[in-house]
Amino acid sequence: MTLDLLHGGALDRMREAFPDAPTPWIDLSTGINPWPYPVGAIPEAAYHHLPTQAAYERCRTAMSQAFGAPLESLLLSPGSELLIRLLPGVISPERVAILSPTYGDHARAWKSAGCEIVETDAPLDMAGTADAVVLCNPNNPDGRRFDPDRLMTAAEKLAARGGWLIVDEAYADLYPELSVAAHGGRSNLIILRSFGKFFGLAGVRLGALIAPPPILTSLSEQLGVWPVSGPALAIGARAYRDRSWQEKTRDRLKEARAHLDDTLRAAGLRVVGGCDLFRIVQTQDAASLWRRLAQKGIYVRRFEWSDHMLRIGLPADPESEQRLADALTP
């Protein structure tokens, strides 16, 4: 099996690998909201002209208000993935403690920068010894949550030694109460935000870095003059200002997640973690269940670090949910 298939989001490869699977394929391999923000019409000028400073500021203001982060601590980016890759070029820790399991690109980025990596399920315990602590809150893939007060205590401990706390809040739009964005701008605290997941618009490529001024300056130089496209700025400004959609969406996702849990449990699976955009189930033989689902045109996420876990995103409609339920029944 190729790495792409083991990971999520490679539906074209799945079609090739399982040509006899019934269609349409149901892609539950990512944790992206299946009911995207209704973007509406975007002014032609957003496509036609280079992005203006005013458009950038409108989006930045909407984001900072939605996150509760100080405006001056925010820098916009084309998604948070790029930031993960650029960060090791901006700060130079020797020893980096990274939550494990978590989104794999964190470890990959620090490793390729030559840092010593400690992958641990207790990264905050290393605030007194590591030069940087990296975690996701809530975590992908297991949905683990970290109390913001505990995070800020660790941040202070790290700051006292010149260390860094890096919090990836890619899924924090689901649970604003978990965010430490209000502390944005404090020396030694770096926060990453992603637009694509909660708003269901991963293709727009929008994210943000919340960090103290020297980090913003350095990354801003690397990102260049027009890091985010005009349409992305217009969509982001609109979506982050729309609090009513955000509140309704949180309720809708919570309800859908409860429904998915019922389906998974009815099929005899143990739901052992996740958040309102995806669930983690434990099963005797993850590889064979993954294959069985793939043969039925359903794509879920496997992990290289576990033979027993699968991650399953929210089905978009009752037909998909029924196909999942049928496919799970041996």
Ligand SMILES: Cc1ncc(COP(=O)(O)O)c(C=O)c1O
């Ligand atoms: C925890 C986490 N952080 C960051 C990213 C990168 O997302 P994006 O570049 O779309 O902001 C992902 C994508 O899956 C993720 O799961």
